Amino acid sequence: MKQPIEADTNALERLFHEPNRMAILSALCAASEPLSFTELKSLSGLTDGNLSRHLKALEEAAVIRISKTFIGVKPRTTVTLTDKGLKRFEEYLSALSDILKKAQRAIATDHRKSATVPALGRKAFA
Numbered sequence: 736m737k738q739p740i741e742a743d744t745n746a747l748e749r750l751f752h753e754p755n756r757m758a759i760l761s762a763l764c765a766a767s768e769p770l771s772f773t774e775l776k777s778l779s780g781l782t783d784g785n786l787s788r789h790l791k792a793l794e795e796a797a798v799i800r801i802s803k804t805f806i807g808v809k810p811r812t813t814v815t816l817t818d819k820g821l822k823r824f825e826e827y828l829s830a831l832s833d834i835l836k837k838a839q840r841a842i843a844t845d846h847r848k849s850a851t852v853p854a855l856g857r858k859a860f861a
Contacts, residue, residue, distance in 0.1 A: 751827040760824050763816040772812040
């Protein structure tokens with residue numbers, strides 16, 4: 736019996752499933768140190784307002800920590816992925832990977848192979 740897809744998708748956190756947030760978190764995972772707001776803006780291609788909105792949502796969920804300091808008289812905002820945030824993002828990526836693997840296996844099944852166009856003798860792909 737096939738397992739419903741809904742059961743798998745329940746493991747996907749909507750917080751992370753938004754493409755811009757996934758890009759932000761991926762950049763933070765790849766960084767060896769906290770990233771500045773300017774660096775994240777450049778890496779994500781987001782506007783100041785959009786980046787701020789996504790960072791606020793991630794901070795409220797305790798996924799990231801935002802620090803504001805001054806370098807001389809110039810303000811500097813840096814963003815760090817929390818340990819809890821990293822764990823949750825890893826769990827999200829694992830669940831997403833499982834779903835994608837199941838989709839790839841489903842594509843390879845005989846369901847698509849058995850659909851043919853009788854007059855042409857070719858396989859039909861919906």
